[in-house]
Amino acid sequence: MNNETVIGLSRSDKVIIIVFPPIIGALIGWFIPTIAGWLIKIPFIPLEKLFQWLASLDGFLVSIIGLAIGVIAGILFTMYAFAETLKVTVSDFNVKLLIKDRVEIFEKKDVATVFMRAKQLIILGLDGMELxxxxxxxxxxxxxxxxxxxxxxxxxxxxFENQYYRWVDDHPDFTAHINTLLSVRERALKKGESDEAEVLRRDLTHLGIVIHDKDERQYVRMVRGDDK
Known part of the structure; x- marks a missing residue:
């Protein structure tokens, strides 16, 4: 008897991701000289010289090479899409989460609540901290x-929705170290540096700070004051 439930891409999603990117890449590669010819007619287009060179190419061999490159690009995109998609395996004993070759496992006894905010899956521990x-x-x-x-x-x-409040510079509830991390993170949010913002969010989680982002602003709640 299978006592696990796997959450991830549906069968139709997998078919779309596997089939369509290589096909689209092949079509773009095959018709790249024609596409480049259209693009150079657009005023002030970036990389104009590159598109002019591509438009000047002709012949069956060029189309074959373009098709091959397009197919390879499509396959690489498919591999990237699968790697970037969260796979969740839920059992009666634990939760296994896999994304970007990073695996995390949480025992059921350590999980208090699970919920979703928009597209984010969030797992909370017994102390209210984000796991x-x-x-x-x-x-x-x-x-x-x-x-x-x-x-x-x-x-x-x-x-804990009602326990979040807007963070501001030098917030009196936090140490200088935590305020500095939150300040750096808010700048990263405004610059669109999502990876840096995520790293800092995890660092702050270890210090007992849970963050909810809204309109490039940080709303926070403090579970504990472990500024170590």
Whole structure:
């Protein structure tokens, strides 16, 4: 008897991701001289000389090479899409989460509540701290069904929703170190540096600070004051 439920890309999603990128890449590669010819007619287009060179190419061999490169590019995109998609395996004993070759496992006894905010799957620990947060492409109803089926507590919203407040520079509730990290992170948000913002969010989580981003602003709640 299978006592696990896997959440991730649906079968139709997988078919689309596997089939369409190589086909689209092949079509673009085959017609690249023609496409480049259209592009050079656009005023002030970047890389104009490159497109002029591509438009000047002609012949069956060029189309074959372009098609091959397009197919390879499509396959690489497919591999990237699979690597970037969260795969969740829920069992009666634990939750296994895989993304970007990074695996994290949380025992059921350590999980207090699971919920989704927009497209983010969030797992809370017994102390109210975030154990995990990541983008999840599956529908909320599918995720909820998987967790409730295996006996996990599910919430339709953040159970601590009313405890968040807007962070401002030199907030009196936080140490200078935490305020500095939050300041650096807010600058990263405004610059669109999502990877840096995510790293800093995790660092702050270890210090007992849970963050909810909204309109490039940080709303925070403090679970504990472990500024170590």
């Amino acid at each position: 995990y947060r990541a983008e999840c492409e599956s529908k909320k109803e599918v995720v909820e069904e998987a967790f409730t089926h295996h006996g996990y507590s599910w919430s339709n919203k953040d159970p």
